Amino acid sequence: xxxxxxxxxxxxxxxxxxxxxxxxxxxxxxxxxxxxxxxxxxxxxxxxxxxxxxxxxxxxxxxxxxxxxxxxxxxxxxxxxxxxxxxxxxxxxxxxxxxxxxxxxxxxxxxxxxxxxxxxxxxxxxxxxxxxxxxxxxxxxxxxxxxxxxxxxxxxxxxxxxxxxxxxxxxxxxxxxxxxxxxxxxxxxxxxxxxxxxxxxxxxxxxxxxxxxxxxxxxxxxxxxxxxxxxxxxxxxxxxxxxxxxxxxxxxxxxxxxxxxxxxxxxxxxxxxxxxxxxxxxxxxxxxxxxxxxxxxxxxx
Numbered sequence: 001x002x003x004x005x006x007x008x009x010x011x012x013x014x015x016x017x018x019x020x021x022x023x024x025x026x027x028x029x030x031x032x033x034x035x036x037x038x039x040x041x042x043x044x045x046x047x048x049x050x051x052x053x054x055x056x057x058x059x060x061x062x063x064x065x066x067x068x069x070x071x072x073x074x075x076x077x078x079x080x081x082x083x084x085x086x087x088x089x090x091x092x093x094x095x096x097x098x099x100x101x102x103x104x105x106x107x108x109x110x111x112x113x114x115x116x117x118x119x120x121x122x123x124x125x126x127x128x129x130x131x132x133x134x135x136x137x138x139x140x141x142x143x144x145x146x147x148x149x150x151x152x153x154x155x156x157x158x159x160x161x162x163x164x165x166x167x168x169x170x171x172x173x174x175x176x177x178x179x180x181x182x183x184x185x186x187x188x189x190x191x192x193x194x195x196x197x198x199x200x201x202x203x204x205x206x207x208x209x210x211x212x213x214x215x216x217x218x219x220x221x222x223x224x225x226x227x228x229x230x231x232x233x234x235x236x237x238x239x240x241x242x243x244x245x246x247x248x249x250x251x252x253x254x255x256x257x258x259x260x261x262x263x264x265x266x267x268x269x270x271x272x273x274x275x276x277x278x279x280x281x282x283x284x285x286x287x288x289x290x291x292x293x294x295x296x297x298x299x300x301x
Contacts, residue, residue, distance in 0.1 A: 011140045012279075015147020026152060030268065033145045036138055037264045038113050041236070043135045045117020046128055064223035068184045068198060069230055075180035076253055079172055083248040087165055089277060091247050091270045111237065142264045149272050166280025169252040173202060173285060174292075197296035198224050202285040203255025205229040211290065215297040231255060235262050243270040251278045256289060258282035 020026055121128070181199025185192045194216060201208030205228035213221020235254040239262060243250045247270050254262045259282025266278045 011144040012147040015144040015149075016151045018148045018151060020148055020152055026149070029145055029148060033142060033149075033264055034268050036142050036145075037268065038109075040135055040138045040142070040261070040264075041113040042117040043131050043138070045114040045119075046121045047117075047131045047135070060219050061222045061226065064188065064198075064219065065226045065230070067187050068180070068195075068223065068227050071184040071187070072177055072180035072199060072227070073231075073234070073253075075176040075183070076173060077249065079176045080169070080249040080252040081246055083165070083168060083172060083252070084246050087168060087248065089165060089247045089274065091244055091274060111233075114233070114236075139260060143260075146264065146267055146275060149267065149275075163276045163280040165248065166277040167284065169248055169277065169281040170284035170288075173252050173255060173281070174200075174288065177202065191300075193296045193299040194220065197293050198227065200289060200292040200296065201228040201255075202289055203228050203231045203235070203257045204286060204289045205232065207289055208293065211293045211297070215300070228255075232257050232261065236265065239265050240269045243274065247274055248277070251281055254278070254282070256282050256286040259286060 020029070177199045178196055181195040182192065184190075184199070185195035188195075197215070198208075198212060198220065201212075201224055205225050208228045209221050209225030212224040231253070235250070235257065238253060239250050243266065250270075251258050251266060251274060254266070257263075258266060258278040263275065263278055263282070266274050
């Protein structure tokens, strides 16, 4: 876990050490960042194509995914807009004033890129062990560029590492996710501790799937993986379309991914002022995923 956090923050901090005064260079940097986002999405599609068949329990998994995804999303999106109302976050006006059609087109392009990678991987039956490493290198480079942009927007390290708004978003996400988990437990008639464990994934699909699968079997593991993966995919659609009007809502719904995978998209569509909020919120949620999941799992014994 600690090594994972160092992987996330090291390139960001190193990038922050670079001061770039040339506006043309900064504009080119923004363009490269956007292109890297598309590359990462395509690689994610390839990685999805390499997943093993989830087996005979697919129908039950789909039922779990449907109920949890709706319950968690409804609870999150019911309360997160209250933060936008009472603690508004100013976004970059050049992004927030884009026509809705342009935002929708941007979201569609993102989904098409992911789908293209998935389709290519399935049709060609590619064995691509290098995809995960490639995504890690791309992510490091993206975070390095974001660090440079942070340095040149006037934000201090204190604003980046300690942000009350980010803390508030994380707290609301945790509480509302648990509320959604309780609703899912009632609908599916499963133990509350299992539902709360599943509700504590906060978008970290790889870890959530592993922990739940190890504790409660392949149905819970597969469902947890898909629930959090769907959160990430929906976030890719929501962020370009809604971040100008509901930045806290979109950052919060992205969950733990707001500090890594969706961070470049948050920055490019909402402006650099959204970055400290996203980092703090995502960091808190990332740290708490294993802690909270294992706590609820321990209640089984």
